[in-house]
Every structure is written in structure tokens, then in C-alpha cells.
Amino acid sequence: QVQLVESGGGLVQAGGTLRLSCAASRTIFNINRMGWYRQTPGKQRELVATITSGGSTNYADSVKGRFTISRDSAKNMVYLQMNSLNAEDTAVYYCTVQAGGLRNYWGQGTQVTVSS
Numbered sequence: 001q002v003q004l005v006e007s008g009g010g011l012v013q014a015g016g017t018l019r020l021s022c023a024a025s026r027t028i029f030n031i032n033r034m035g036w037y038r039q040t041p042g043k044q045r046e047l048v049a050t051i052t053s054g055g056s057t058n059y060a061d062s063v064k065g066r067f068t069i070s071r072d073s074a075k076n077m078v079y080l081q082m083n084s085l086n087a088e089d090t091a092v093y094y095c096t097v098q099a100g101g102l103r104n105y106w107g108q109g110t111q112v113t114v115s116s
Contacts, residue, residue: 002028002105004095009110016114017083022095022107024076030100034071034078038091038112045094049080062088087116 003025012018020036035050049059049069057069068081078095095107 002026002097004097004105004107006093006095006107006110009093009112011113011115012085014086014114014116016085017081018085018112020080020082020093020095020110020112022078024097024105028076028097028099028103028105031073031076031097032100033098034069035096035098036069036078036080037094037096038089039094039109040091048093051078082112085112085114087114090114 004022006020006022008018008020010018031053033050033052036048037045038048039045047060048063049057049067051057051069051071059067066084069078071078090113092109092111094109097105
């Protein structure tokens with residue numbers, strides 16, 4: 001069973017930066033898309049950013065220009081560079097990997113808290 005492990009979350013002041021990382025416990029073949037979602041209490045999980053196997057990226061409007069998603073295909077890792085953080089970015093951030101055969105993996109989440 002593949003596990004995704006996020007790291008890099010924490011407490012940061014408004015305007016600050018964080019870099020999230022997500023590592024797979026073993027090689028995942030035929031990856032279609034990797035990405036990050038986030039969730040706050042009482043709200044649905046929402047897309048933050050995704051990156052396809054071809055390198056195409058997609059961002060939520062709320063993070064465009066501030067967040068950057070990247071990946072290291074050889075290491076099966078995906079990253080989220082978060083700049084100019086604000087209180088609305090406070091959430092649990094989840095890593096996800098979508099692969100062939102309808103395989104969909106999720107991490108356990110990492111808390112990001114932005115103090116204003």
C-alpha cells in the first residue's frame with residue numbers, strides 16, 4: 001500500500017513563506033497528476049494546485065501568483081511553495097496522486113497556520 005507523507009507545515013506570520021513537500025513511500029507508476037488540496041473545519045476540501053505528468057499546472061484563483069507547485073518525477077515527490085501567506089490560507093493541506101487504473105492516493109495532511 002502506497003503512503004503519501006506531507007511535511008513542511010507549521011505556523012507562520014502573514015506575509016511569510018512555507019514550502020510543503022510530499023513523498024511517496026514507494027514508487028508510483030503511471031502517475032497522471034499530483035496535487036495539493038486544503039480543508040478548513042466545516043468546509044469541503046478544495047483544490048489548491050495540480051501538476052500533470054506533462055508538467056501542466058493548475059491553480060485555484062485564490063493562490064495564483066503566490067503559490068507554485070513543482071515535482072520531482074524521479075523521486076515521486078511534489079512540492080508546494082507558498083509565498084505571501086495570509087490568514088485565509090490557514091488549513092490542513094493534503095497531497096494527492098492520481099495514477100492509472102483509477103488509483104488515487106492521499107496523504108494524512110499537514111497543518112498550515114498563518115497568524116495575522
